[in-house]
Amino acid sequence: MKKYLGILLLGLVALSPALAQNKVKLTIESWRNDDLKIWQETILPAFMKKYPNIEVVFAPSAPTEYNAVLDTKLKAGTAGDLITCRPFDKSLELFNAKHLESLNNLPGMNNFSEVAKAAWSTDDGKTTFCVPMASVIHGFLYNKAIFRELGLSEPKTEAEFLATLQKIQASGKYSPLVMGTKDQWESATMGYQNIGPTLWKGEVGRKGLIAGTQQYNKGGFLQAFEALAKWRPFLPRGYQALAYPDAQNLFAQGRGAIYPAGSWDIATFRQMNPKLELGAFKPYTFPNLGATQCVINDHPDIAIGLNAASKNKEAARTFLSWVASDEFAQLYANALPGFFPLANVSYTVSDPVAQTFLSWRKECQASFRTAYQILSRNANPNNENDLWNASAQVLNGTMTPKQAADFVQSRLASWYGPQKGK
Template identity: 90%
Template sequence: MRKWLVFLFLSIVVMGLTGSALAQNKVRLTIESWRNDDLKIWQETILPAFMKKYPNIEVVFAPTAPTEYNAVLDTKLKAGTAGDLITCRPFDKSLELFNAKHLDSLNDLPGMNNFSAVAKAAWSTDDGKTTFCVPMASVIHGFLYNRAIFRELNLQVPTTEAQFLQVLQRIQQTGKYSPLVMGTKDQWEAATMGYQNIGPTLWRGETGRQGLIAGTQQYNKGGFLQAFEALAKWRPFLPRGYQALAYPDAQNLFAQGRGAIYPAGSWDIATFRQMNPRLELGAFKPYTFGTASQCVINDHPDIAIGLNSASKNKEAARTFLAWVATAEFAQLYANALPGFFPLANVQYTVSDPVAQTFLSWRKECQASFRTAYQILSRNANPNNENDLWNASAQVLNGTFTPKQAADYVQSRLASWYGPQKGK
């Protein structure tokens, strides 16, 4: 009996020591992020899936309010208290962190070959040789429409500019609905959901965008001028008093079923699902012009995740980052956040039918992203992105002609950006 008790005691001690050793071997990672609206999704869906696969790695999602994120993250990085994993905003802010040696190069990370050069561009050096964040998701530009209104008025989804304008005219003739729901009060919608939505097809996507950077193309010539001309045609079809309509006002107008077509991005899908679950949402891609048949979409990079150079848990952090590049993560993320699409070239399915419609355009269209986001907006004043907001809004307000808008944006870019000077 005494021998059995001694054996039991020793077994308990050994088990305790083993459990203690396992606990000590468990690594805890912290993710810094501005997406505090995603907290529940990370806690309940994404992280449990990872930790089930890697039980010795605990991951904590610790977001900061979006407006405070940049300042708080900078403070933490300088103090050495930032998390192991840094959620990366696209382009210059993350490039600044890499240049300041706060983010590691991820060129040799398993899974990085799953991403195209366009997908990685928002988190790579200007020469494209070094990528420092794993792309997580993009948003896609297009149009949302009220399927019930289209059914009532016997309208067909437009695929060309001529068809689009014809549909708007037919809706307007009924006097029952706003044909095109968008305001200009906040300005950014006019550029983001207008100019940058229909423009890529005219300036041939990456050809035009990279031409601006190289100085071989200008905003007041070719497809970039034509995009302002195309945008001006929207003006008669906007809601009454659209000049005073802010972004949330336009969302409410469309959600209430008072408008037929909403120039949008896929990021609005979840918003309308919440605002009015009964709203019959449909989506169609940016229309083509004239005899052009090749569509180009803005598949705009939105969010990525990188490795804090000061992390003491780099091996575990790299394990997590490699997992972010997999089909398993893509499947989880795409369905937890409909309208935010993983950028990895892996197989995944999307359950939301409208999100699936947006996603299908990747197979049909060439892809680019918003022209001002890479390099061209590094100057504080004038700033290319802000100038596009202003010019696009003024075109829709009728205070700028398309040519005046294009000349305004081009002259201000040429005033500071070397490759465009004198053009």
């Protein structure tokens, strides 16, 4: 018996390295250090329960340091197996430098539309190198209590929107439209890029700018500046000095009725004033201009890719396929309300306002901010910064819509080949 037990123990000892080798450890690089608890307590346990032989560690860096830290690790060969990808050019640089692998044949990638993949694909759209995780959606938040008090309903067209603002203003009790122009970016991001896609027909217009077949001072792009100018009489008193946090405070305190927003603001207002009755309506249409099909800015925010130098590629691909699944979508959407998974899979969110934003995907076409792909690769002039400046000046009354459109167009044409001479 002793001899038999000895042989058995020797056999187990011999097997133990093989058993240990079956357990693979993956590390995720990320800038979202504020999400650490969510990954540790919700997302990764769900994956590891399904795949017990794969251990995953979420190891974020500070957001402002992420690019530099990641570059250093990649050059030294010490970066994690999975790389969290920022949208557009930074991740494209990593792919072109052969730090990220193509994921074209990854199971689950067919769950994503071309728009969803655009922020993490080559310029020709033929190769995708990160699995899209989430986007943010543009629209309008409103105070339900104020709408009830004044007998208002959610506007669907520009005419209804302006009539609603006039009624709020006539009450003399609330700021109709809560936004400032001090920081400039809100004027473009939550103003011009919020209502504009419906006028320039989303992807048709955005891709037209890249191809040089459309211009900022013509058609829907000019009309968007003209529509934005109509907001000016309804902004808060002293809005030119109002910064982004100031506008958030004003709306959270119940002093304003409508807040041009992104879904990222939902969680902020839930924290600032849990008693605030939030509602949301989608960007309005322009029937008088023939723009009756709503288009939402479903803007890509975050994705995840495979480090080309990883020694655990098979396990990493298993994890990435799971990120493309409905199980991941359900977990992520509820852990971070207002950040919406980009996969065309079935999931629901528990926050009712976040669910409202999400429902617009079924009703509207989708695009994203015009300046983010290719058009802002020049440092100065920079298309994104020019849109901030011009949109703020339109709202301040220091530029006419035509002057703003000409300004943005001329500066883009000064360096971008397909737009030169236009």
